[in-house]
Amino acid sequence: MSSNNPQTPSDTHLAYLARQPILNTQLQIVAFELLYRSGTQNIGPGPSVQNATATVMLHALGVIGLSSIASGRPVYINFDDANLLADLPELLPPDKVVLEILETAKPTTQLLERCKEWLGIGYRLALDDFIYRPEWEPFLKIVQIVKLDVRALGLDTFAAHVKMMKSHGLSVLAEKVESQEEYETCLKLGCDLFQGYFFARPEIISETKLPVVTTTLLEALRRIRQDSDTRELEHTISRDAAVLYRILRYAASIGFGAGKAPQTLTAAIMRLGRRNLQRWLTLELYASAHDINIAAGSLLDLANYRAELMSILASEVGLHHEDIDEAGAVGCLSLLDALFKRPMDKVIDGLALPSMITDALIHETGPLGQILSLTRALEQEESHTIARLCVQIGISETSLPELQAKALENQAKFSENY
Known part of the structure; x- marks a missing residue:
């Protein structure tokens, strides 16, 4: 198969969000609030709060990476009440997240019981833009933080609220602080945390967001619901570079990289557990992540072809089943540097991939690295390199046209189905 050198896409979509620091009484940054943004302008949500929350989670966990954002x-x-009543927060690591109950939420008994469940799991809860009403009293017994808008409440009401919250043993976060005078007033009243333009405006962070094929998500969800074999599920996921990358980034964001690195891609994906994986795939759909991009799409098609060909070549040289799956993943991820316009080692940093895959992607070493080199050489029709690699790998050069044709046929089937 011949192929022109892939061009780096110039119009790849970007994922945006903003972070605003939260400071303590010593003016040290102790946390960040993550805010929805749709572009470079510092403007809040246009979509529903529910969709905005899903998008913030998707971008923070699966595109940018929580460790990069939160330091x-x-x-x-x-979170509005609909998101809190659903399973959405469970995708977030309890030790790294505070769930803010929005002022638009209704203080129902159902919401209270659900918040108690989140508390029992280990999440911290905060009441956002809080204005006291008696029906919120039960919530003051389970939350840890109350956010008070110094400007919206006015000084007298703000002071009364601070006194009331402190009597409940709660931390008070003064928000919308915009001057030295307001900060000093809040500090004297006993506020514990501070947020506002006086300290820092929200900082917009962006990252390349690869287009996800919606039907891939649907097929993966179908396989989970049908309790399909793990290898079938992995095959579906590892044929879409965007889905595979975001799942691995999400896994790294929730502490997946701690401890011993997984030895196979199957282990890496399944360590999440099917329940979490199902929620993540649903979140991808929920956040409308299907960003069609023609330039990026051509590279993703080539990545899919590489995945098919590398799997076939790995099988031809007699690698084990797990290594065949790894070969497909290497092919699928091998164009991420072109898609993200960054060196491969920077793109996959923090994904906790098995060393066999990282060595192949970064250095083209090891058995999978050699197969990747052969795949690239075939695309460029580099006859001398092809002949040398065939001898090294132990594959007949005369069999290559048939194997390439089979890979093209498999790719065509994938495109039809997904």
Whole structure:
């Protein structure tokens, strides 16, 4: 198969969000609030709060990476009552997230019981833009933090609220602080945490977001619901570079990289557990992540072809089943540097991939690295390199046209189905 050198896409979609620091009484940054943004302008949500929360989670966990955003500090994320009553927060690591109950939420008994469940799991809870009403009293017994808008309440009401919250043993976060005078007033009243333009405006962070094929998500969800074999599930996921990358980034964001690195891609994906994987795939759909991009799409098609060909070549040289799956993943991920416009080692940093895959992607060493080199050489029709690699790998050069044709046929089937 001949192929022109892939061009780096110039119009790849970007994922945006903003973070605003939260400071303590010593003016040290102790946390960040994550805020929805749709572009470079510092403007809040246009979509529903529910969709905005899903998008913030998707971008923070699966595209940008929580460690890059939070720098080891906890993050505050807004949740309305619909999101809190659903399973959405369970995708977030309890030790790294504070769930902000938005002021639009209704203080129902159902919401109270659900918040108690989140508390029992280990999440911290905060009441956002809080204005006291008696029906919120039960919530003051389970939350840890109350956010008070110094400007919206006015000084007298704000002072009364601070006194009341402190009597409940709660931490008070003064928000919308915009001057030295307001900060000093809040500090004297006993506020514990501070947030506002006086300290820092929200900082917009962006990252390349690869287009996800919606039907891949649907097929993976179908396989989970049908309790399909793990290898079938992995095959579906590892044929879409965007889905595979975001799942691995999400896994790294929730502490997946701690401890011993997984030895196979199957282990890496399944360590999440099917329940979490199902929720993540649903979140991808829920956040409308199907961003069609023609330039990126051509590279993703080539990545899919590489995945098919590398799996076939790995099988031809007699590698084990797990290594065949790894070969497909290497092919699928091998164009991430072109898609993200960054060196491969920077793109996959923090994904906790098995060393066999990272060695192949970064250095083209090891058995999978040699197969990747052969795949690239075939694309460029480099006859001398092809002949040399065939001898090294132990594959007949005369069999290559048939194997390439089979890979093209498999790719065509994938495109039809997904």
